[in-house]
Amino acid sequence: MANPRYWRENPSRYNLIGKRCENCGTVHFPPREICPKCRRKSIGKMKSHKLSGRGKVYSFTIVHEPMPDFSLMKPYIMAMVEMEEGVRLTGQIVDCEPARLSIGMEVEATLRKLGQEGSSGIIRYGYKFRPR
């Protein structure tokens, strides 16, 4: 059985559903129950907010010593992506040669396999990014 906490977060992981603070307008991902800027003023004002999936590469690194789930993709790109809504997400960039990648490049979210618990375990899915 998959980790229950991980599993409960699947809908937000698949669909990039974060929370928007109705007090200051900041969008948070992963979803948070309290806005760190507004604290108590944000209580009851955190509304579900689906990100557009579009963003720009803010920074990136090429990974040459991968985790086991990523060994077939080595070397691969991990990037911090600034989403249209302002929030920054970390994720792998796929469908892109490392040489083609640049800061500021426009990317969009896609659903891919994140890993699996061996050949008999659960398969984990979630967002990655690719050039637009």
Added chain:
Amino acid sequence: MMFGHGEKDVGIVTYGAYIPRFRILPEEIARVWGENGEAMKNGLMIFSKSVPYPDEDVITISVEAARNALARADLDPEEIGAVYVGSESHPYAVKPSGTIVAEAIGASHFITVADYEFACKAGTAAMQTSMGLVSSGMAKYSLAIGADTSQGAPGDALEYSASAGGAAFIIGKEGVIARINRTLSFTSDTPDFWRREGQPYPSHGGRFTGEPAYFRHVATCAGELMKVQGTQPSDYDFAVFHQPNGKFPTRVAQQLGFEKKQYETGLTTPYIGNTYSASMMIGLSAILDVAKPGQKVLGVAFGSGAGSDAFDITITDEMENYNKAAAPTVKSLVERSELLDYGRYAKFKGKIVMKE
């Protein structure tokens, strides 16, 4: 006729396709196995085939196709009443692909979901079920997906054709861009191709199964549908058939009396290989990419085992208002490609045994 005509007019409300971006050439596969690449290429009429990245499977491909379909339509995913994913390469033997697909497109939890299997025609079986649900009023919209990441055993003839891709059709009564005037199926017990539970690669009866399996089922199903509809090949602007390779659909089209200008638009296998459950549906998507109101389409899928599903389709005026540009066309998905050598291909497809 026992099957194929509903109470109410239904059709395709929106559609989307997806093809992974990697390709391998037949010459490269032949180089490794000591075969004649030129002969394979010309014999199968396959010039390249698509290969999924290691993090792609039927579920991710289905989600891509379904999201492309939703992007083009002004449709609330919560109005979808059913999700059916047809494939012969579902990632799980037990746990429906559709459960993850439905969650990932933002569908309601109060829907019915099931995975379908019927070799290469599981996606069109899903379309037919969707037609029934919508026609009867049980669902407003129903999502039918055909997707596969098929495997041919290394060195087997199938390795030159088995590829990956998906197509998603949302069936409904309102906002129909392509009306399905009628569907019809032809099914028999024909052991042309199979895979036993737990086996990684399929088995097949070899070349001689073409006639009793593919040609008999496709030609009979298409012929019967045209008879029932009172149509003939010249009444259709486009025709698309299941495409295990480039040769079979070309030959069956010619046998039935279709001309190149009718079948070339939907013929995508020469460039992407056989996407199995998605094959006819991607071809149909390529036709919808260019079709104009009033034009007629004949689509015939085939699944080994064996059966054919045929569809008589008319493009409606709604196509004029349809936001086609909101998702990539099949042509752009075919063109967006990067070549692999056999080593990377084998690694991507998990053909190399790794230490756990």
